[in-house]
Amino acid sequence: MRIAIYGYGNIGRGVECAVRQNPDMELVGVFTRRDPRSVKTRTGLPVYSADSVLEFKDKIDVMIICGGSATDLPVLTPMLAENFNVVDSFDTHARIPEHFANVDRAASESGHTAVISGGWDPGMFSVSRVYANAILPQGRFSTFWGRGVSQGHSDAIRRISGVKDARQYTVPILSAMEAAVKGEAEGFTARQMHTRECYVVAEEGADLERIENEIKTMPNYFADYDTTVTFITEEEMKKDHSELPHGGVVICTGTTGLDNEHRQTIEYRLKLDSNPEFTSGVLVALARAACRMNGRGQTGCKTIFDIAPADLSALSAEELRAHML
Amino acid sequence: MRIAIYGYGNIGRGVECAVRQNPDMELVGVFTRRDPRSVKTRTGLPVYSADSVLEFKDKIDVMIICGGSATDLPVLTPMLAENFNVVDSFDTHARIPEHFANVDRAASESGHTAVISGGWDPGMFSVSRVYANAILPQGRFSTFWGRGVSQGHSDAIRRISGVKDARQYTVPILSAMEAAVKGEAEGFTARQMHTRECYVVAEEGADLERIENEIKTMPNYFADYDTTVTFITEEEMKKDHSELPHGGVVICTGTTGLDNEHRQTIEYRLKLDSNPEFTSGVLVALARAACRMNGRGQTGCKTIFDIAPADLSALSAEELRAHML
Numbered sequence: 001m002r003i004a005i006y007g008y009g010n011i012g013r014g015v016e017c018a019v020r021q022n023p024d025m026e027l028v029g030v031f032t033r034r035d036p037r038s039v040k041t042r043t044g045l046p047v048y049s050a051d052s053v054l055e056f057k058d059k060i061d062v063m064i065i066c067g068g069s070a071t072d073l074p075v076l077t078p079m080l081a082e083n084f085n086v087v088d089s090f091d092t093h094a095r096i097p098e099h100f101a102n103v104d105r106a107a108s109e110s111g112h113t114a115v116i117s118g119g120w121d122p123g124m125f126s127v128s129r130v131y132a133n134a135i136l137p138q139g140r141f142s143t144f145w146g147r148g149v150s151q152g153h154s155d156a157i158r159r160i161s162g163v164k165d166a167r168q169y170t171v172p173i174l175s176a177m178e179a180a181v182k183g184e185a186e187g188f189t190a191r192q193m194h195t196r197e198c199y200v201v202a203e204e205g206a207d208l209e210r211i212e213n214e215i216k217t218m219p220n221y222f223a224d225y226d227t228t229v230t231f232i233t234e235e236e237m238k239k240d241h242s243e244l245p246h247g248g249v250v251i252c253t254g255t256t257g258l259d260n261e262h263r264q265t266i267e268y269r270l271k272l273d274s275n276p277e278f279t280s281g282v283l284v285a286l287a288r289a290a291c292r293m294n295g296r297g298q299t300g301c302k303t304i305f306d307i308a309p310a311d312l313s314a315l316s317a318e319e320l321r322a323h324m325l
Numbered sequence: 326m327r328i329a330i331y332g333y334g335n336i337g338r339g340v341e342c343a344v345r346q347n348p349d350m351e352l353v354g355v356f357t358r359r360d361p362r363s364v365k366t367r368t369g370l371p372v373y374s375a376d377s378v379l380e381f382k383d384k385i386d387v388m389i390i391c392g393g394s395a396t397d398l399p400v401l402t403p404m405l406a407e408n409f410n411v412v413d414s415f416d417t418h419a420r421i422p423e424h425f426a427n428v429d430r431a432a433s434e435s436g437h438t439a440v441i442s443g444g445w446d447p448g449m450f451s452v453s454r455v456y457a458n459a460i461l462p463q464g465r466f467s468t469f470w471g472r473g474v475s476q477g478h479s480d481a482i483r484r485i486s487g488v489k490d491a492r493q494y495t496v497p498i499l500s501a502m503e504a505a506v507k508g509e510a511e512g513f514t515a516r517q518m519h520t521r522e523c524y525v526v527a528e529e530g531a532d533l534e535r536i537e538n539e540i541k542t543m544p545n546y547f548a549d550y551d552t553t554v555t556f557i558t559e560e561e562m563k564k565d566h567s568e569l570p571h572g573g574v575v576i577c578t579g580t581t582g583l584d585n586e587h588r589q590t591i592e593y594r595l596k597l598d599s600n601p602e603f604t605s606g607v608l609v610a611l612a613r614a615a616c617r618m619n620g621r622g623q624t625g626c627k628t629i630f631d632i633a634p635a636d637l638s639a640l641s642a643e644e645l646r647a648h649m650l
Contacts, residue, residue, distance in 0.1 A: 264602070
């Protein structure tokens with residue numbers, strides 16, 4: 001299975017490593033919209049200009065598109081789906097139906113298979129919700145994220161004047177998680193479920209009080225949470241906050257029995273040292289499924305909901321039944 | 326979707342309740358090999374003789390077979406798959422390939438769809454292993470069961486002379502679970518991972534020391550574990566041990582990155598007040614998938630590995646993408 005990477009940020013670098021753990025796959029190269037000579041890959045993988053991508057039409061089985069959801073993927077995924085099987089990690093929940101429709105049109109017309117919104121949320125968290133809801137149709141869901149770095153929130157702080165660097169951790173509130181396990185967290189507000197910890201390197205002479213206030217009152221990002229702001233040095237940032245850990249848990253609690261007398265709880269939990277590398281692992285498994293489904297004529301846009309788990313695995317159906325069932 | 330139940334034990338009773346939580350399904354009735362007049366259903370569902378099942382050939386979309394794996398299902402599932410779409414909970418791990426082959430032959434020849442080995446282990450635990458292995462191909466697995474009642478082990482104690490009733494709890498060892506999260510539990514022995522707690526009602530005048538010794542030295546069941554035996558009264562058994570709770574966790578820990586520098590942990594955890602009712606919830610969701618797959622011409626024997634999660638859900642593809650992704 002010949003895999004290519006389109007875009008070389010944290011996810012692209014993660015895919016480069018993840019494919020090496022899958023002996024049934026090989027990497028063709030990285031495509032970049034930057035000057036290819038300016039991009040140095042971690043493993044010496046060749047870098048090509050995005051302009052040359054069509055020359056590789058018959059040399060790539062699946063293109064993993066590693067771009068941002070705000071502006072990159074809405075354009076790139078439908079465009080590349082006209083010529084390749086593709087996988088992306090589109091994660092703007094509210095715009096998924098629109099993205100799905102655009103990608104489905106391009107992939108269906110050209111006979112390709114596209115899998116969108118891969119990763120862990122959307123992705124593995126989503127699929128764990130679907131299983132839980134199918135088993136416990138009246139179950140209640142809670143999703144907790146963290147403790148982990150939110151890159152969107154870190155970026156939002158970095159845009160404040162006087163801020164040199166920032167890292168934001170989303171932290172789940174333990175007592176809310178305990179309530180969720182009991183099925184008692186429905187209707188909890190954002191503030192009741194998570195806190196936000198911000199570590200900020202300020203520019204010399206900046207007004208720290210103003211920065212802290214701008215963070216804590218920022219609508220959508222911080223105003224609805226209990227937020228703490230800690231000013232640190234550049235050295236501390238580098239030493240203590242250079243990794244991108246994350247994780248979280250989806251909890252579903254439902255009742256069964258003639259009179260709902262039995263409580264049943266399902267938890268799907270991730271503890272990730274590296275958020276982008278785990279996301280990459282999911283994208284690579286989805287690429288395997290995209291390739292196989294395309295080979296069977298299953299074209300158009302898919303999500304992880306449409307993919308039989310066996311299609312994600314390098315193991316044969318017989319091996320799966322013998323060793324995993 | 327018209328569902329029927331074949332066999333009316335704990336699982337059959339659980340299916341009867343579970344279907345009521347799914348508005349897209351209705352129950353046709355229970356089929357029993359006992360005298361139908363001797364079987365009283367929990368909800369007043371009609372009971373028919375197993376001998377009359379073929380008269381219902383066109384009135385049932387999926388038959389959920391609720392029998393034991395030792396002798397019932399190896400015969401019943403292939404037999405019923407000749408005339409019905411079927412779901413079973415066959416759980417003798419070592420014999421799954423053989424059962425699969427027998428059921429596949431019957432279902433393929435007759436154009437039906439059969440899903441075997443539904444439930445939570447095999448079942449949801451199995452599918453969580455497949456996902457984890459696809460994402461972290463070099464990850465290590467540990468499965469812990471409990472704290473919960475093992476019916477097979479309880480039965481084994483009941484067969485000892487002088488034992489009137491017994492309940493066996495499988496209990497995971499916390500320190501082993503902590504090691505598993507760190508990826509350090511590989512090669513742990515049975516004794517290192519679980520203990521076994523037995524509650525026994527002895528017949529009057531029975532030799533308690535002999536019973537305790539027979540339990541603790543029983544090969545396969547108890548000899549490889551640290552086992553405790555507590556003798557209790559019939560009243561205590563009824564008061565404290567009349568429920569069938571269970572649960573457990575599948576832990577997968579793998580590493581990612583250029584030099585495996587990042588640890589990633591996936592946990593799928595169940596806490597069940599009622600083991601048979603949760604199993605029933607899974608079987609009912611699998612029945613939905615069997616019916617849909619048969620409608621698309623996907624016949625033969627399947628496992629949960631072959632089923633796209635969307636096929637388990639009562640929600641439409643659009644609803645799933647909008648609300649679960």
